[in-house]
Amino acid sequence: xxxxxxxxxxxxxxxxxxxxxxxxxxxxxxxxxxxxxxxxxxxxxxxxxxxxxxxxxxxxxxxxxxxxxxxxxxxxxxxxxxxxxxxxxxxxxxxxxxxxxxxxxxxxxxxxxxxxxxxxxxxxxxxxxxxxxxxxxxxxxxxxxxxxxxxxxxxxxxxxxxxxxxxxxxxxxxxxxxxxxxxxxxxxxxxxxxxxxxxxxxxxxxxxxxxxxxxxxxxxxxxxxxxxxxxxxxxxxxxxxxxxxxxxxxxxxxxxxxxxxxxxxxxxxxxxxxxxxxxxxxxxxxxxxxxxxxxxxxxxxxxxxxxxxxxxxxxxxxxxxxxxxxxxxxxxxxxxxxxxxxxxxxxxxxxxxxxxxxxxxxxxxxxxxxxxxxxxxxxxxxxxxxxxxxxxxxxxxxxxxxxxxxxxxxxxxxxxxxxxxxxxxx
Amino acid sequence: xxxxxxxxxxxxxxxxxxxxxxxxxxxxxxxxxxxxxxxxxxxxxxxxxxxxxxxxxxxxxxxxxxxxxxxxxxxxxxxxxxxxxxxxxxxxxxxxxxxxxxxxxxxxxxxxxxxxxxxxxxxxxxxxxxxxxxxxxxxxxxxxxxxxxxxxxxxxxxxxxxxxxxxxxxxxxxxxxxxxxxxxxxxxxxxxxxxxxxxxxxxxxxxxxxxxxxxxxxxxxxxxxxxxxxxxxxxxxxxxxxxxxxxxxxxxxxxxxxxxxxxxxxxxxxxxxxxxxxxxxxxxxxx
Numbered sequence: 001x002x003x004x005x006x007x008x009x010x011x012x013x014x015x016x017x018x019x020x021x022x023x024x025x026x027x028x029x030x031x032x033x034x035x036x037x038x039x040x041x042x043x044x045x046x047x048x049x050x051x052x053x054x055x056x057x058x059x060x061x062x063x064x065x066x067x068x069x070x071x072x073x074x075x076x077x078x079x080x081x082x083x084x085x086x087x088x089x090x091x092x093x094x095x096x097x098x099x100x101x102x103x104x105x106x107x108x109x110x111x112x113x114x115x116x117x118x119x120x121x122x123x124x125x126x127x128x129x130x131x132x133x134x135x136x137x138x139x140x141x142x143x144x145x146x147x148x149x150x151x152x153x154x155x156x157x158x159x160x161x162x163x164x165x166x167x168x169x170x171x172x173x174x175x176x177x178x179x180x181x182x183x184x185x186x187x188x189x190x191x192x193x194x195x196x197x198x199x200x201x202x203x204x205x206x207x208x209x210x211x212x213x214x215x216x217x218x219x220x221x222x223x224x225x226x227x228x229x230x231x232x233x234x235x236x237x238x239x240x241x242x243x244x245x246x247x248x249x250x251x252x253x254x255x256x257x258x259x260x261x262x263x264x265x266x267x268x269x270x271x272x273x274x275x276x277x278x279x280x281x282x283x284x285x286x287x288x289x290x291x292x293x294x295x296x297x298x299x300x301x302x303x304x305x306x307x308x309x310x311x312x313x314x315x316x317x318x319x320x321x322x323x324x325x326x327x328x329x330x331x332x333x334x335x336x337x338x339x340x341x342x343x344x345x346x347x348x349x350x351x352x353x354x355x356x357x358x359x360x361x362x363x364x365x366x367x368x369x370x371x372x373x374x375x376x377x378x379x380x381x382x383x384x385x386x387x388x389x390x391x392x393x394x395x396x397x398x399x400x401x402x403x404x405x406x407x408x409x410x411x412x413x414x415x416x417x418x419x420x421x422x423x424x425x426x
Numbered sequence: 427x428x429x430x431x432x433x434x435x436x437x438x439x440x441x442x443x444x445x446x447x448x449x450x451x452x453x454x455x456x457x458x459x460x461x462x463x464x465x466x467x468x469x470x471x472x473x474x475x476x477x478x479x480x481x482x483x484x485x486x487x488x489x490x491x492x493x494x495x496x497x498x499x500x501x502x503x504x505x506x507x508x509x510x511x512x513x514x515x516x517x518x519x520x521x522x523x524x525x526x527x528x529x530x531x532x533x534x535x536x537x538x539x540x541x542x543x544x545x546x547x548x549x550x551x552x553x554x555x556x557x558x559x560x561x562x563x564x565x566x567x568x569x570x571x572x573x574x575x576x577x578x579x580x581x582x583x584x585x586x587x588x589x590x591x592x593x594x595x596x597x598x599x600x601x602x603x604x605x606x607x608x609x610x611x612x613x614x615x616x617x618x619x620x621x622x623x624x625x626x627x628x629x630x631x632x633x634x635x636x637x638x639x640x641x642x643x644x645x646x647x648x649x650x651x652x653x654x655x656x657x658x659x660x661x662x663x664x665x666x667x668x669x670x671x672x673x674x675x676x677x678x679x680x681x682x683x684x685x686x687x688x689x690x691x692x693x694x695x696x697x698x699x700x701x702x703x704x705x706x707x708x709x710x711x712x713x
């Protein structure tokens with residue numbers, strides 16, 4: 001009896017020694033331990049996000065410090081950082097998710113892991129990827145959180161997990177990702193039919209399709225990469241006239257001149273519609289035309305700048321009302337002189353004076369907004385609008401309403417540079 | 427005799443009557459800012475001349491309100507009110523018209539967006555401009571940031587009595603704006619009865635095209651959906667037009683950078699071709 005007890009005693013003693021020897025072996029091996037071993041070390045307690053530190057032994061420490069329990073801060077963010085050492089893309093992110101899923105069937109600490117993953121998604125560039133969100137939902141253990149009786153249904157069963165599910169869907173909502181059938185099936189398997197995440201999913205699926213096509217001026221998801229194409233698209237957008245024609249006056253190029261210096265030529269893309277050309281032809285040559293800019297135009301998250309060629313409005317004494325040609329339209333008279341005006345009940349105009357603004361003759365977009373480039377644009381326009389040859393052009397650059405002014409507004413000094421058309425033509 | 431000192435910093439305390447006592451309803455308090463425990467009598471500014479001015483102004487308004495009834499409701503002839511198809515509610519022709527509007531941004535929460543409102547160069551339009559920054563303030567509570575708003579002030583009558591806009595003859599909101607391509611959101615806040623409805627707002631999107639041309643925008647009131655504190659609600663109902671408190675514009679499109687919006691006029695009109703009562707379903711969505 002005593003012998004067996006002694007045997008048991010030594011056997012029980014041997015086990016921790018073996019453990020320590022095992023750790024020693026691990027610690028003596030050089031280099032960082034692979035990810036799956038890192039996760040599977042069984043002396044880790046619950047890990048949390050950076051906000052709540054957890055103390056555990058770092059196995060890569062030296063042998064002497066094994067005897068004193070060492071305290072280092074480890075968090076789930078560290079997993080993603082270690083994965084990010086290779087490259088930050090969808091494959092590494094899903095690898096981290098797979099590693100976590102395969103480590104433990106009970107998925108201990110999955111809520112904190114999912115919150116950390118949601119935070120790291122923009123870094124890995126996967127925040128718009130629906131497959132990754134479905135994979136992240138897959139991390140939840142299935143059928144555990146479904147309430148099984150009326151008491152569980154009453155009392156917000158597993159509130160932390162439900163809140164976590166709602167946060168995943170909220171991140172999808174923020175980035176504009178619409179869930180699909182797989183998401184719905186996963187949510188029902190995990191939380192049941194009447195849970196908060198399913199309600200959130202139902203709200204997404206109700207409101208998102210209603211607001212998808214509400215924009216009367218939609219911007220395509222992928223904007224053209226080529227700057228000339230982007231300029232073409234944005235000029236068509238602001239021209240507000242389907243007859244407007246885009247002309248590329250200069251393509252972007254960078255050449256080396258004789259001295260070996262890099263000379264970059266910015267692109268110049270302009271737009272003008274036939275109506276604008278008509279109005280410009282009637283412009284009086286003694287009044288100057290202004291080149292104003294740069295004005296910002298936002299397309300989703302990118303901002304492009306455009307310049308405008310316009311003139312000041314004529315003072316009221318010089319305005320000439322041209323008689324409307326009755327032969328323009330044979331189907332109905334363009335002007336009617338009646339004895340009675342429209343009654344108040346039929347008057348659909350607003351009782352507001354129209355804002356007096358000069359006509360806009362043309363728009364352009366270019367890379368660099370200096371006077372030389374814009375002068376090249378004017379000379380290009382001159383080919384189709386010969387009146388620009390004898391009209392003084394004034395450059396009012398940096399005078400758009402885009403600048404942010406914290407103190408009282410003062411008009412920026414106009415950069416007046418009167419370029420005679422004849423000099424340009426030479 | 428009494429003027430409230432700087433009403434923006436010390437909002438009027440609203441008392442919430444519950445079964446367990448009377449509690450003050452506090453407005454948003456920025457995390458890290460100590461609670462404002464000044465007693466209410468300290469907030470009143472006892473200044474004689476200002477008090478006299480106030481009395482004159484309010485009695486003048488009261489007199490005007492009493493005598494304008496003889497001409498018609500709200501001082502306008504009955505024929506106009508019954509027959510009008512369009513009404514210009516706000517136009518920006520002088521500096522006083524800007525006094526009716528309030529700008530705010532996420533600087534109140536600790537963010538870094540800036541917004542300013544001024545009359546544009548030709549004194550005929552209002553220019554709303556600023557810089558949007560989506561950097562989240564580091565107070566541990568806030569998760570999203572980056573918004574700028576322009577909101578009209580509540581209409582006040584004699585002795586600061588709340589009055590409302592009555593747009594029940596109309597069904598479309600008309601705006602003449604010139605934006606820079608950014609999507610804005612319009613908010614209409616109506617007069618409510620219960621304290622739970624305090625943050626109720628009816629919203630709709632306002633998409634700008636950008637460019638040098640003016641943009642005429644017509645939004646029917648049937649398209650406005652109900653939200654509360656930025657969350658769209660499940661039980662939707664159409665916007666009631668008889669007691670409208672404020673109209674607002676919000677920019678929150680998560681793009682960092684400068685923005686501008688020029689507003690020429692805001693009006694309401696009666697679009698006879700628009701027969702839709704409400705654009706969304708009214709049935710109970712969580713059975």
